[in-house]
Amino acid sequence: MSKKIRLVSLIGAGLIAASPVYAVDLVGVHDLAFENDPRLRAADFRREATGEEKAIARANLLPDLAAGARANWGQSKTEIGVPGIEIPREDIENNSYSVDVFQSLYRQSNYERLDIARGQISQADAIYEIALQDFLLRVSENYFLVLTLTDGVTFAEAEERAFQRQFEQAEQRFEVGLTAVTDVHEARASYDNARARAIVARNDLADAKEALRELTGQYFEEFDALQPVLPLVEPDPIEADKWVEMALQGNPSVLSARAAVDVADANMRLARSGHYPTLDLVAGYTSFTNEQFVYNDFINNQQLRSSLTNDDWSVGLVLDIPLYQGGRVSAQTRQARYLLDATGQDLDDVQRGVVRQAQDSYRAVLAGIQEVQAFEQARISAESALEATQAGFEVGTRTIVDVLIAEQRKFSAQRDNSVARHSYILRHLRLKSVAGMLTSEDLRVVNQLLE
Numbered sequence: 001m002s003k004k005i006r007l008v009s010l011i012g013a014g015l016i017a018a019s020p021v022y023a024v025d026l027v028g029v030h031d032l033a034f035e036n037d038p039r040l041r042a043a044d045f046r047r048e049a050t051g052e053e054k055a056i057a058r059a060n061l062l063p064d065l066a067a068g069a070r071a072n073w074g075q076s077k078t079e080i081g082v083p084g085i086e087i088p089r090e091d092i093e094n095n096s097y098s099v100d101v102f103q104s105l106y107r108q109s110n111y112e113r114l115d116i117a118r119g120q121i122s123q124a125d126a127i128y129e130i131a132l133q134d135f136l137l138r139v140s141e142n143y144f145l146v147l148t149l150t151d152g153v154t155f156a157e158a159e160e161r162a163f164q165r166q167f168e169q170a171e172q173r174f175e176v177g178l179t180a181v182t183d184v185h186e187a188r189a190s191y192d193n194a195r196a197r198a199i200v201a202r203n204d205l206a207d208a209k210e211a212l213r214e215l216t217g218q219y220f221e222e223f224d225a226l227q228p229v230l231p232l233v234e235p236d237p238i239e240a241d242k243w244v245e246m247a248l249q250g251n252p253s254v255l256s257a258r259a260a261v262d263v264a265d266a267n268m269r270l271a272r273s274g275h276y277p278t279l280d281l282v283a284g285y286t287s288f289t290n291e292q293f294v295y296n297d298f299i300n301n302q303q304l305r306s307s308l309t310n311d312d313w314s315v316g317l318v319l320d321i322p323l324y325q326g327g328r329v330s331a332q333t334r335q336a337r338y339l340l341d342a343t344g345q346d347l348d349d350v351q352r353g354v355v356r357q358a359q360d361s362y363r364a365v366l367a368g369i370q371e372v373q374a375f376e377q378a379r380i381s382a383e384s385a386l387e388a389t390q391a392g393f394e395v396g397t398r399t400i401v402d403v404l405i406a407e408q409r410k411f412s413a414q415r416d417n418s419v420a421r422h423s424y425i426l427r428h429l430r431l432k433s434v435a436g437m438l439t440s441e442d443l444r445v446v447n448q449l450l451e
Contacts, residue, residue: 023222026447030139030440032216037138043131050124053117060110064102071095094290103281105317108273115266123259129252133433136443140429142212144422147225149205151418156194156201159411163191163404170400183400190404224450230421231449232369235431240362243435247358250436254354257347264343268336274329277321285313354434361431368424375417382406382413425449 024032034040072094104110170187173179213219235243248254288310322329389406392398425446432438 023224024218024220025224025450026140026143027444029143029212029216029220030136030443032218033135033139034440036217037135037215040131040135043128047124047128050120053120054114057110057114057117060104060107060113066100066102068098068100069095070097094288096286096288098284098286100285101281101283104278105281106277106279108276109270112266112270112273116263116270119259119263119266123256123263126252126256126259129436130256133252133436133438136438136440137426137429137433138215140426140443140446142208142215143223144426146205146208146212146223148419148422149201149208150223150225152415153198153201153205155411155414155418156198159407160191160194160198162407162411163187163194166400166404166407167191179400186401186404190408224447226421226425227449227451230372230424232372232424233428234369235362235365235428240359243362243431244355244358246435246437247354248351251354251358251434252436253350254347255436257343257350261340261343261347264336264340268333268340271329271332271336274325274332275322277319280318280320281315282318283313283315285311287311357434358431361427361434364427365424365431368420368427371420372417372424375413375420379410379413379417382410386410 167184167187167190170179170184174181174184209219237243386403386406386409389398389402393400393403429438429442429446432442
């Protein structure tokens with residue numbers, strides 16, 4: 001197998017010119033995709049947004065402080081219905097300042113909202129981890145799909161050339177009377193089928209390359225391929241039960257479902273807190289000044305003007321005891337309880353699914369080891385069988401149909417072997433993903449198997 005696999009490009013020259021083209025390995029695809037994948041970035045932004053819920057909920061436990069100011073300017077005009085008497089206009093100028101403080105001393109709902117925020121943050125972290133695990137698998141699956149389809153194109157084109165030679169030889173042998181016309185038709189049919197398969201293979205490869213470009217924002221021409229000798233490693237730990245246990249503890253879908261149960265439980269407590277009393281501290285200070293204050297001096301029988309300043313402050317406790325609210329709180333509590341029960345059932349469903357996925361993925365890795373070994377042997381056997389069939393055809397003990405069938409079996413065995421090798425790697429990654437253990441470092445380890 002060559003050090004680099006050159007992919008067949010079906011993209012127009014204009015697009016190629018507009019997009020940089022260079023070789024890449026699995027780590028390179030991962031690093032580019034990590035910076036450009038919109039799904040992962042969206043999940044990260046949502047996690048950051050949810051992270052603010054704790055600060056929002058905690059604010060309910062802290063004091064509210066508000067300040068205000070007001071200034072008024074104007075004139076006052078008074079008219080009376082007595083002829084000859086006119087009251088002059090008076091200027092109005094006053095201002096006021098206030099400071100108000102509110103501190104919740106006991107509101108059970110505030111503590112429940114804080115618990116809800118904590119649960120939502122845990123759930124957001126788990127949802128981001130789901131997106132991260134999905135991202136790592138998408139990178140790996142897209143990369144190895146390109147490698148598999150690249151091998152498929154190589155085998156399909158080799159098969160097409162082989163059947164073309166068989167068809168040309170059949171025509172030559174027919175022209176000199178060494179074979180029947182049916183052999184020509186058989187060879188032509190096999191050649192046409194091989195051409196069709198090659199066309200399909202090239203189109204599938206082009207689609208896979210486009211999917212990788214969509215993931216990374218970059219078009220690549222060359223990809224590192226799996227080394228010829230692939231080490232076959234059993235799962236570690238080897239016990240299936242331990243993988244199930246790790247999946248139940250670390251699978252992000254399970255963690256998300258558990259956090260959802262915590263949120264639902266806190267929501268039920270929040271609804272029930274509507275029955276509880278609340279106690280708040282309120283305090284305020286107000287300063288009022290009237291610069292054009294008019295007052296009567298009865299001793300000297302005259303009207304005087306001056307400025308007036310009035311300062312008020314107050315501190316108080318507000319106790320609110322709910323007695324009857326039309327049954328709303330009780331209904332909301334029952335509703336929240338039903339939702340909690342439903343969320344618990346969702347958790348049970350997710351856990352059961354994860355147990356099945358862990359067991360299936362574990363068995364898939366073990367089966368993958370056997371498949372790689374079996375398909376490698378099948379490839380060797382098919383190549384040997386083709387050589388024997390061709391030798392028999394040369395001496396007249398085998399027909400052209402036998403040769404065509406042997407050719408098809410050889411290329412089919414090569415394709416199956418390629419699929420088995422790439423699937424084996426992906427099965428290991430999927431097993432770690434089910435357990436919530438797949439990381440970027442795992443892809444770097446796999447990258448060492450490429451050349």
